[in-house]
Structures are given as structure tokens and as C-alpha cells.
Amino acid sequence: MKKSKAFWVFSVLALVIYAVVQGLISVGILDLYYQNILVQMCINIMLAVSLHIIIGITGQFSIGHAGFMAVGAYFSAIATMKLGLPLPVGLLIGAGVAALAGLLVGIPTLRLKGDYLAIATLGFAEIIRIIFLNVDYVGGAAGMVITNMTTWTYAFVSVVITILVIANFTNSRHGRAAISIREDEIASDAMGINTTYYKVVAFAIGSLFAGLAGGIFAHNFFIIQPTTFGFLKSFDILIYVVLGGLGSLSGAAIAAIFLTIVSSYLAEYPETRMIIYSLVLIIVMLYRPSGLMGTKEITSLFKFGKKGGSQK
Amino acid sequence: MTEKKTLKRFASVFLASSLIVGALAGCSSNEGTSSTGGSSSSAGESSDVIKIGANLELSGAVASYGSSIKDGAELAIEEINAAGGIDGKQIEFVPVDNKSESAEATNAAIKLATQDKVTAMIAPATSGNAIATAQIANQYKIPTVTASGTAPNVTENEDGTINDFVFRTCFIDPFQGIVAANFASNELEAKNVAIYADNASDYAKGLAASFKEQIEANGGTVVAEEAYVADDTDFKSTLTRIKSANPDFIFIPGYYEEVGLIVKQARELGIEAPLMGADGWDSPTLVELAGAEALNNTFITNHYSSEDPEETIQGFVEAFNAKFSESPNAFHALGYDTVFFIKDAIERAGSTDGEAIQKALAETENLSLITGTFSVDEKHNPVKSATVLEYVDGVQEFNSKVNP
Structure with a gap:
């Protein structure tokens, strides 16, 4: 009951947001500049939320998320630019191949823990990048030129799907199993939970949506180059998740929105841009060490007085 | 106990929302000022200011290229403005950082096109980032010139079509x-x-x-x-x-x-x-x-040598030295030339209309600049001389100029 109510509230809210933005675009108040920021926001939310399911929910420290994004970006671009398929099909192919890559990487590496897993995922992302760097079919180091096909609608629909799937996964039996792995892997193993299975599933879902985000990204920015998906990109995504609060989906989304706005606002001050950006991160981390939202969700904040089940 | 918890919740909601509201307010106030600034300038002073945007690598991996081009362009604009501007109009320089990332280069190009409403743009220093701005330039009909994007596919697409509004000041690889x-x-x-x-x-x-x-x-x-x-x-x-x-x-x-x-x-x-x-x-x-x-x-x-004995080059080297107290490298010279390339086209076009300037850029012939005299060919590449330098005891010495 409660869950389905949240689902409907979210759906209505999403529709309202979409209608308002679409209205503003059609009246001409939001020109391409703001539309582009909105699309970027959507991409960053997808990346943040898809990493959130791996780090925040399942507690597996992956720092190679840009690698899956690259897979999604390149394969969707190959589908649309080289094979001439329509964009939705391209996005599906990109996301599918990214999920497959997630499975392939996840099965051997998720037996590792903590730092070891982090290093293995980082290594994977670099391998992906170097492969694309050396394949002439996708342009090598010079990159692949892509026609702009993403619209705000594509980006928004993708975000809604991403959030719905991941929120539902988290609230399901599988999600609770994943959370138990985050809390104590040995204990959950002892309880009869197939920890490797759940870790791989969470990893594959995360990769799937990272691939989707990559597809939207590729078709919004005219050119994709292997350097775009370097490990700094992985850290950008990691920052969204940590800043939002490890374990909070809405936190990850809010942090992604917040940092996208900060970043585009600061474009006018090139000299001090990175200093201010970093200062914002440091200040937030000093005053909110557990992130903007901690492990809470934005919905839990409206239930005052009810049983305080969601403290840390 | 519960009160404390509630308080904490309030605090976190407040903090999170105030951060977002603050950011949004910053963004929207910025929108307000820039749009009013833009409208007032287009209403009142549009007749005496020409905006030239620069979408450059001012931070990130190849920041040295972008900053060099910016310095060169600034010197050129200073000189043009001191000499009375273009047809009596002063140039306003609008540099934007693209962090050496292609996605950011697209963002910066969109910003220059829609927010600052520039007359012409200097495109990013590296070829990949320059390509990332090409479609925006074509879409908004803003003549765009890259100072140092040397890959052939900056101006020419894979299928052989030309990016109409994209040009370059450097020769190709x-x-x-x-x-x-x-x-x-x-x-x-x-x-x-x-x-x-x-x-x-x-x-x-x-x-x-x-x-x-x-x-x-x-x-x-x-x-x-x-x-x-x-x-x-x-x-x-x-x-x-x-x-x-x-x-x-x-x-x-x-x-x-x-x-x-x-x-x-x-x-x-x-x-x-x-x-x-x-x-x-x-x-x-x-x-x-x-x-x-x-x-x-x-x-x-x-592209050029600061040791080249030619008079105009030595004049440029001197002026650059006086402003930045260093000897200009090839990127400085290309940035400087890019501004003069655009200036020449605007003068010949006689208007600040994007299509008129584009036409003028494409018709550039025997334009004499620091990095050589050039004409623009049908693929929007300059046909110009290259400089051959010889290393003598660790110092680059001017050897000769080779014409195409």
C-alpha cells in the first residue's frame, strides 16, 4: 500500500515537472542553454543513481563507473551512426551491452572486497578506454563525431525509468538482501543470502543505467573521445554519491543537480572555477560529513512524528 | 528524544533546500543580469560593441594551449580597440573555460551562442573540442575560427561536407x-x-x-x-x-x-x-x-618562429614581450592572428550578420598575418607557409619559410 502510494506520487510529480518544463520550452523561456543544462542534469542524475545502487545500497566500492558509461556511449553511437538505427534502439543496445559488461566484470571481481575491488574496477575502466582508443572503427584517439539527437524528453524519460527501477529494487526483497550485504556481508551470508548473486545483480543494474546515461551523453555532445571517460569522470560520479550521502537515492540525485548547477554557473569564472568547486565540496563535507542526506531519503523527511525507523 | 530527531531532520531539510535554492537563485539571478545586460546592450550599445567569444581550454589537461591563445587574442583585441575598433566599434572579449573536455566545449559554445549572443567565436585549441562546437556554430550561424585545431575533420566532415561556419587559422596536419x-x-x-x-x-x-x-x-x-x-x-x-x-x-x-x-x-x-x-x-x-x-x-x-627576421613579426614579438614579459610561442601567435582574421572578415562584410561574415571569411585572400600570408581554400583551410626551424646548440633558429 505505502509503496504503491509512493510510486504514484513520484509518477505524478514527474509528469508535473515534465509538463512545466515542456511548457517553458515551448513558450521560449528556456532556450537551448537551459535545455542543455537540464539534459546534463538528467545524465548526471542517472550516473549518480546508478552508482548509488552499487556503492550506496550494496556497499561495493566501484570507481570504474565511467567505463560502463563509455561502453553505453560507444555502442549506442555505433548503432545510430554506423548502422543507422533510431535513437531509442541505440540507447537500448548501449544499455544492454553495458549491462553485459557489468556482468562480465562483476562475476570475477565481486569476490574481491574494499580496496581490491576499487582497484579492479578502476583497471577495468582503463581497459575499456584503451580499447576504444585503439579501435579505428570508432575513430581512435580523435574520437567519433555524432549527430545531436538527444532531446530533453529522451533524457527525462530515461531519468524517470532509472529512478523508478532502482527505487523499486531497493524497496524489494532483493534490495533488502543487497542492503544486508552492505551492513555485514558475513552475517548476511550466514543468513542464507547468496551474496555473490546479489552483488552481481546490483552491479549489472548499475552498469545498465550507466550505459543508458552514456548513450544520452553521446548523442548530446557531438563527439565522444576516449579521454572523456577517464578515471576523473569516474570520480566525478563518485563525488555525487558521496556528497549526496552514501545510501540515499534522493541524496545522490540532489547532489548531481546541485553540482551540475554549480559547475555551469562557474563557467564564467574560469580562473577560480575549480577552486570554488572544490571549496563547495570541502565545506559540505565539513558540515555534513555523511553527505547532504545521510542515508535518509527525501520522502522520510516528511513523516515527522511517525516511528523514527530511518535513523542511522 | 523525538524532538531532537525532528530538529535534526528540519536542519537537514533546511540545509539541503537552502543549498539548492541558493544555487538556483545564483543561477537565475545570473540569468536575470545576463539577459538584461544582453537586452540593454542590444538595445542601447549594440551599435558600438562587437562581441567575440572565446571557447578555450583555460583549465584541465591542455590549459597551456588555451591560455596562450587567450593571451594572444587579448593582445590583438587591445591593439584593435586602441586603433579605433572595427568600423568604429569596440570589441568585447568573452572568454569561457571548457576544462579541456569536449562536453564542456559544447556547453561553452551553447552559452556563447544563446546567452552572450556573440558575433563570432574562437573555437577550442584542440581538434576534438573544436569539433564539439561545430554543430552549434552551424545551427546558430556564428562564424567560428579555431586557432590550432589541425585535424582535417574540424572543417570537413567524414562524408565530405563542409562545416559552413567553421574555419581555422592554422594549417592542417x-x-x-x-x-x-x-x-x-x-x-x-x-x-x-x-x-x-x-x-x-x-x-x-x-x-x-x-x-x-x-x-x-x-x-x-x-x-x-x-x-x-x-x-x-x-x-x-x-x-x-x-x-x-x-x-x-x-x-x-x-x-x-x-x-x-x-x-x-x-x-x-x-x-x-x-x-x-x-x-x-x-x-x-x-x-x-x-x-x-x-x-x-x-x-x-x-607555425611561426619568434626568431623570424620579418619586421611585422618582430613588432609582434616586441608588443607581446611588453605586455606579458615573455617571448610569444606559436599558440600566442595563432591566437593573435585568429582575432585579426575575424576582424578582416567583419570589415569586408561590413556588417555583424553571421552569414555575411561567414561569406567574407570563406573569401579571404592574401591576408597577411604573423603566422604567414594566406588565402582560405574551399575546405575552409588556410593555404599558408610553414616555417622550418633548426636546432643549433639547443636553441631554435629560423631556417626558412616553405610555401605550399
Whole structure:
């Protein structure tokens, strides 16, 4: 009951947001500049939320998320630019191949823990990048030129799907199993939970949506180059998740929105841009060490007085 | 207890929302000022200001390229404004940072096109980032000139169509290979040449291919063709192979990190033949890596030389020195030239209309600038001379200018 109510509230809210933005675009108040920021926001939310399911929910420290994004970006671009398929099909192919890559990487590496897993995922992302760097079919180091096909609608629909799937996964039996792995892997193993299975599933879902985000990204920015998906990109995504609060989906989304706005606002001050950006991160981390939202969700904040089940 | 918890919740909601509201307010107030600023300027002073945007790498991996172009462009704009501007209109310079990332380059181009409503744009310094702005330039009909994006596909798409609103001030990669080949055949009278190219960069592969084609057309023979990969450090076995082929000239397109070591090891192995490269060699680090002595009898092609005795160039070097107290490099000169290239087109177009300027840019003929006199060809590339420099005891000396 409660869950389905949240689902409907979210759906209505999403529709309202979409209608308002679409209205503003059609009246001409939001020109391409703001539309582009909105699309970027959507991409960053997808990346943040898809990493959130791996780090925040399942507690597996992956720092190679840009690698899956690259897979999604390149394969969707190959589908649309080289094979001439329509964009939705391209996005599906990109996301599918990214999920497959997630499975392939996840099965051997998720037996590792903590730092070891982090290093293995980082290594994977670099391998992906170097492969694309050396394949002439996708342009090598010079990159692949892509026609702009993403619209705000594509980006928004993708975000809604991403959030719905991941929120539902988290609230399901599988999600609770994943959370138990985050809390104590040995204990959950002892309880009869197939920890490797759940870790791989969470990893594959995360990769799937990272691939989707990559597809939207590729078709919004005219050119994709292997350097775009370097490990700094992985850290950008990691920052969204940590800043939002490890374990909070809405936190990850809010942090992604917040940092996208900060970043585009600061474009006018090139000299001090990175200093201010970093200062914002440091200040937030000093005053909110557990992130903007901690492990809470934005919905839990409206239930005052009810049983305080969601403290840390 | 519960009150405390509630308080905490309130605090976190407040903090989170205030951060977002603050950011949004900053964003929207910015929108307000920039849009009112834009409208007032278009209403009141649009007639006496021409906005030129610059979408450059001011931070990130190749920040030195972007900042150099910005410095050069600033000097040019200062000079133009001091001399009365373009048709009496002052130039307003709007630099935007693209963090050396292609996605950010797109964002910056969109911002310049829709928020600042610039008349013309200076496109990013590297080819990939410049390509990321091409579709925006075409869509908003804003003439865009890259100072140093040398890859052919910046102006020409894969299917052979031309990006109408994209131009460049620099020559393209293959041209340097042709110049090097002609220099080898005509000046050094080389017959048997070797090529040793970086296999990991499109830049080096492109140069090697065009060099080979031209040298064979000139009647030379390629006796050895070897490759290395960026980040290699030991080149001796390959160099021994090259030595045994006994070439009288070796072409080494690549970047200075590896080239420095290659030159050093080649001389250690007793290879005395002249070595030659392109603008990728142009860095003070090269001299440190190779050593001044090993670099004797090596040549590079470049966009310009601050040692060039020509009067206009020396005037530019002096003016640059006075403003920034350093000697201008090729990027400074290209940034400077890009502004004058745009200025010339706006003057000839006689208006600030994007399509008129585009037409004027495409029709540019025999425009004399610091990095050479050029005309724009049908692929929007300038046909201009390259400068050949020789290393003498670790210092670049002007050797000659090679015309296409």
C-alpha cells in the first residue's frame, strides 16, 4: 500500500515537472542553454543513481563507473551512426551491452572486497578506454563525431525509468538482501543470502543505467573521445554519491543537480572555477560529513512524528 | 528524544533546500543580469560593441594551449580597440573555460551562442573540442575560427561536407608532412629516408602518411618504416635497425616526450643523419631530454618562429614581450592572428550578420598575418607557409619559410 502510494506520487510529480518544463520550452523561456543544462542534469542524475545502487545500497566500492558509461556511449553511437538505427534502439543496445559488461566484470571481481575491488574496477575502466582508443572503427584517439539527437524528453524519460527501477529494487526483497550485504556481508551470508548473486545483480543494474546515461551523453555532445571517460569522470560520479550521502537515492540525485548547477554557473569564472568547486565540496563535507542526506531519503523527511525507523 | 530527531531532520531539510535554492537563485539571478545586460546592450550599445567569444581550454589537461591563445587574442583585441575598433566599434572579449573536455566545449559554445549572443567565436585549441562546437556554430550561424585545431575533420566532415561556419587559422596536419618532405628533397637533397612514427596518435600517423606520399612523389625512397608507441622509453633496438638501412634523413613525427629520448639514443648509436619532426616537438622539455648537442642537425616545421627576421613579426614579438614579459610561442601567435582574421572578415562584410561574415571569411585572400600570408581554400583551410626551424646548440633558429 505505502509503496504503491509512493510510486504514484513520484509518477505524478514527474509528469508535473515534465509538463512545466515542456511548457517553458515551448513558450521560449528556456532556450537551448537551459535545455542543455537540464539534459546534463538528467545524465548526471542517472550516473549518480546508478552508482548509488552499487556503492550506496550494496556497499561495493566501484570507481570504474565511467567505463560502463563509455561502453553505453560507444555502442549506442555505433548503432545510430554506423548502422543507422533510431535513437531509442541505440540507447537500448548501449544499455544492454553495458549491462553485459557489468556482468562480465562483476562475476570475477565481486569476490574481491574494499580496496581490491576499487582497484579492479578502476583497471577495468582503463581497459575499456584503451580499447576504444585503439579501435579505428570508432575513430581512435580523435574520437567519433555524432549527430545531436538527444532531446530533453529522451533524457527525462530515461531519468524517470532509472529512478523508478532502482527505487523499486531497493524497496524489494532483493534490495533488502543487497542492503544486508552492505551492513555485514558475513552475517548476511550466514543468513542464507547468496551474496555473490546479489552483488552481481546490483552491479549489472548499475552498469545498465550507466550505459543508458552514456548513450544520452553521446548523442548530446557531438563527439565522444576516449579521454572523456577517464578515471576523473569516474570520480566525478563518485563525488555525487558521496556528497549526496552514501545510501540515499534522493541524496545522490540532489547532489548531481546541485553540482551540475554549480559547475555551469562557474563557467564564467574560469580562473577560480575549480577552486570554488572544490571549496563547495570541502565545506559540505565539513558540515555534513555523511553527505547532504545521510542515508535518509527525501520522502522520510516528511513523516515527522511517525516511528523514527530511518535513523542511522 | 523525538524532538531532537525532528530538529535534526528540519536542519537537514533546511540545509539541503537552502543549498539548492541558493544555487538556483545564483543561477537565475545570473540569468536575470545576463539577459538584461544582453537586452540593454542590444538595445542601447549594440551599435558600438562587437562581441567575440572565446571557447578555450583555460583549465584541465591542455590549459597551456588555451591560455596562450587567450593571451594572444587579448593582445590583438587591445591593439584593435586602441586603433579605433572595427568600423568604429569596440570589441568585447568573452572568454569561457571548457576544462579541456569536449562536453564542456559544447556547453561553452551553447552559452556563447544563446546567452552572450556573440558575433563570432574562437573555437577550442584542440581538434576534438573544436569539433564539439561545430554543430552549434552551424545551427546558430556564428562564424567560428579555431586557432590550432589541425585535424582535417574540424572543417570537413567524414562524408565530405563542409562545416559552413567553421574555419581555422592554422594549417592542417598533412601539410606539415608535405613541407617536411619537400624540405628533405630540396634543401637537404635526401634520397633514402626513414620514417619512425608514434603509432598511438592520429596526428603522427597522419604526418607520416603524407610525408611518405610526398617524398616518393619527389623521387625519394623510404628505406625503413618503423613505429613506436607513446610512453616507450627504450628505442635502441629499432634505431639499430634503422641505422643498418643507412638512411640519409629520418622523419620522426611525434610528441616531445618520446622524441627527446629518440634523438638522444639515435645520436648515441652514431646516427648522424639529419632528423626532422613537426610542431609536436616544440617544447623546452625537448632540449632537456635530448641534450643540446644531440639536437644539432635536427629540424622541425612550425607555425611561426619568434626568431623570424620579418619586421611585422618582430613588432609582434616586441608588443607581446611588453605586455606579458615573455617571448610569444606559436599558440600566442595563432591566437593573435585568429582575432585579426575575424576582424578582416567583419570589415569586408561590413556588417555583424553571421552569414555575411561567414561569406567574407570563406573569401579571404592574401591576408597577411604573423603566422604567414594566406588565402582560405574551399575546405575552409588556410593555404599558408610553414616555417622550418633548426636546432643549433639547443636553441631554435629560423631556417626558412616553405610555401605550399
